[in-house]
Amino acid sequence: MRRSLAVARERWPLRAAFTISRGTKTASEVVVARVREGEHEGRGECLPYARYGETPEGVAAAIEAFAPAVREGMGRAELQHALPAGAARNALDCALWDLECKAGGARAWEIAGLAAPGPLGTAYTLSLDAPASMRRAAACHADRPLLKLKLGGSGDLDRVAAVREGAPAARIIVDANEGWTASDYRALAPALERLGVSMIEQPLPAGEDEELARLERPVPVCADESCHDRATLDALAGRYDVVNIKLDKTGGLTEALALRQAAREKGFDIMVGCMIATSLSMAPALLVADGAAFVDLDGPLLLAEDRAHGLRYEGALVHPPEPALWG
Numbered sequence: 001m002r003r004s005l006a007v008a009r010e011r012w013p014l015r016a017a018f019t020i021s022r023g024t025k026t027a028s029e030v031v032v033a034r035v036r037e038g039e040h041e042g043r044g045e046c047l048p049y050a051r052y053g054e055t056p057e058g059v060a061a062a063i064e065a066f067a068p069a070v071r072e073g074m075g076r077a078e079l080q081h082a083l084p085a086g087a088a089r090n091a092l093d094c095a096l097w098d099l100e101c102k103a104g105g106a107r108a109w110e111i112a113g114l115a116a117p118g119p120l121g122t123a124y125t126l127s128l129d130a131p132a133s134m135r136r137a138a139a140c141h142a143d144r145p146l147l148k149l150k151l152g153g154s155g156d157l158d159r160v161a162a163v164r165e166g167a168p169a170a171r172i173i174v175d176a177n178e179g180w181t182a183s184d185y186r187a188l189a190p191a192l193e194r195l196g197v198s199m200i201e202q203p204l205p206a207g208e209d210e211e212l213a214r215l216e217r218p219v220p221v222c223a224d225e226s227c228h229d230r231a232t233l234d235a236l237a238g239r240y241d242v243v244n245i246k247l248d249k250t251g252g253l254t255e256a257l258a259l260r261q262a263a264r265e266k267g268f269d270i271m272v273g274c275m276i277a278t279s280l281s282m283a284p285a286l287l288v289a290d291g292a293a294f295v296d297l298d299g300p301l302l303l304a305e306d307r308a309h310g311l312r313y314e315g316a317l318v319h320p321p322e323p324a325l326w327g
Contacts, residue, residue: 021152021179042099093252138166152179
C-alpha cells in the first residue's frame with residue numbers, strides 16, 4: 001500500500017513575549033509532516049530555527065520534496081542518509097515513527113526497545129528580562145524544583161541573584177545562548193557557583209568555544225548550539241560536561257537515541273531540551289529524556305494554547321503521550 005505525505009505550517013501564539021540573547025518572539029511557527037498509509041496517519045512536528053539558516057518556508061519545501069520517496073515506502077533508515085540533521089528531517093522522522101506505531105499497534109518505546117516511560121520532572125524557563133522582572137517571575141514559580149534562566153547580556157549576574165532571591169529553594173540552570181565572551185565566562189562562572197547554579201548552557205558561540213578547554217569549569221557546562229548529532233561529539237571533548245539533545249538539531253528521534261548512547265559512552269551527561277513548540281514536538285523527546293541529568297521540555301507551557309490531546313503537565317511533571325497525540 002502506497003503512502004502519502006502532507007505538510008502544513010502552523011502558527012501558535014505564546015502566552016507572553018519570550019526573549020533570549022538573539023531576540024524576542026511572540027509566536028511559534030512550526031511545520032507538521034503527516035504520512036498516511038491506508039487508515040493510519042503518523043505525525044511529526046518541527047520548529048525551523050533561523051540560527052541554523054532554517055525558515056518555515058524552506059523546511060516545508062524540503063519535506064515536500066520527499067513526497068515521491070515517501071510514496072514509494074522510504075523508511076527511517078533511508079531518511080537518515082537522504083536528509084541532513086535539522087528540522088525537516090525531524091518532522092519526517094517522527095512522522096514515520098508515529099505511523100509505525102499506529103499501523104502496528106505498538107508504542108514507540110516498544111519499537112525502540114526501551115522501558116515504558118513514566119512522568120518526568122521538567123525545568124521551567126524564564127525569559128531574559130530585567131532583574132526585578134525575573135525575580136517576580138521566579139517567585140511565581142518558586143515551587144518548581146528546576147528553573148532555567150535565559151541570559152546573555154549585561155547584568156546577567158544581577159539577574160541570577162534576583163532569581164535566587166525569588167526562588168531560594170529551586171535548582172537553577174542558566175542558558176547564555178552563545179551570548180558571552182571568554183572574559184564574561186571567567187568573571188561569571190565562579191560567582192554562579194556561589195549562587196548555587198547547577199549548569200551553564202552554551203556560554204560561548206559555537207565555533208568559538210575552544211577556549212572552554214583551557215578554562216576551569218566550576219559549574220558543569222552544556223553544549224547546545226555546539227552539539228547537533230553524533231558527528232559533532234568528538235569536538236566537544238574537554239570543552240563541555242553535558243550535551244543538550246534536541247530533536248530539531250539531531251534531525252529526529254532516530255538520531256537522538258543514537259546520540260544519547262554515543263554521548264554517554266564518551267562520558268557526557270545528558271540534557272534533553274526543546275524549542276518552544278506544541279506537545280507534538282515534545283512527545284518523541286520524552287523517550288530520550290529518561291535518565292537525563294536535566295530535562296527541559298516545557299515548550300507547551302509557554303504557549304497560549306496547546307494542540308488537542310496535548311501532554312499532561314502536573315506541576316513540574318510531564319506525563320508520557322497518549323497514542324492520540326503521538327507514538
